[in-house]
Amino acid sequence: MMYVWKGYAASFIGDFDRVVGVENISSLLERGEKRGSRWERFQNNYTEKIREIVFDWIEDDFMLNGFWTDGTFILLHWTAFSNEQRRTVAKLLGSCVEGTYVVSFTNPIPGEDFEILVHDTCVTSWGKSDFFFQEKVTPARKRRV
Numbered sequence: 588m589m590y591v592w593k594g595y596a597a598s599f600i601g602d603f604d605r606v607v608g609v610e611n612i613s614s615l616l617e618r619g620e621k622r623g624s625r626w627e628r629f630q631n632n633y634t635e636k637i638r639e640i641v642f643d644w645i646e647d648d649f650m651l652n653g654f655w656t657d658g659t660f661i662l663l664h665w666t667a668f669s670n671e672q673r674r675t676v677a678k679l680l681g682s683c684v685e686g687t688y689v690v691s692f693t694n695p696i697p698g699e700d701f702e703i704l705v706h707d708t709c710v711t712s713w714g715k716s717d718f719f720f721q722e723k724v725t726p727a728r729k730r731r732v
Contacts, residue, residue, distance in 0.1 A: 601660055605641045609655055611648040620644050653679040659687055666693040666716065673697055680723070687723040695719040 610616040623642065630638050649655055650672060656679055665673060674697055680689065681700045689696060693716055695703055705720035 602636070603640055603660070605643065607643045607645060607655070607658075609645045609647055609649045611646060613646065616644055616646050650675050650679070653682060656680065656682045658683070661687065661689045663689055663691040665691060666713075668694075670697075683723045685723050685725050689719075689721045689723070691719050691721065692716050693718075696721055700724070 608616070608619045610619065626642070647654075655661070661680070661683075663676070665676065668676070673694060677697045677700070680687075680696055681698070683689075689701060692711070695701070695706070696719070700723060701721035702724045703719050703721050706717065708715050708717055710716075
């Protein structure tokens with residue numbers, strides 16, 4: 588399962604059965620839900636596997652509730668988050684299973700639970716941004732590396 592804070596395009600990057608958008612700002616949640624009609628309009632152009640993906644949109648504050656930590660791939664846009672907010676989310680991310688991948692924008696996940704596999708920059712709607720592709724690792728695995 589993939590939890591994503593940016594939408595439908597994420598479904599093209601992996602083998603997912605379900606993609607879930609979690610947002611606590613109603614207007615952004617509505618924008619994501621409205622894109623569903625566009626997705627459906629072009630759906631026949633996609634492979635069968637992509638057409639079978641279930642999309643859900645959940646209005647919730649993901650910093651207060653870790654229901655999403657069962658995801659295996661998480662796209663995290665936390666550019667405007669404070670250091671304290673990033674530490675709160677990092678603590679929740681710590682309960683993800685080993686091998687969970689997280690792409691975060693602007694800042695890596697603080698702490699030792701995630702190894703940075705790729706650090707690069709990309710062009711976004713607000714300009715250039717760093718992004719970090721990270722994998723959840725266990726202390727035992729880190730010792731073997």
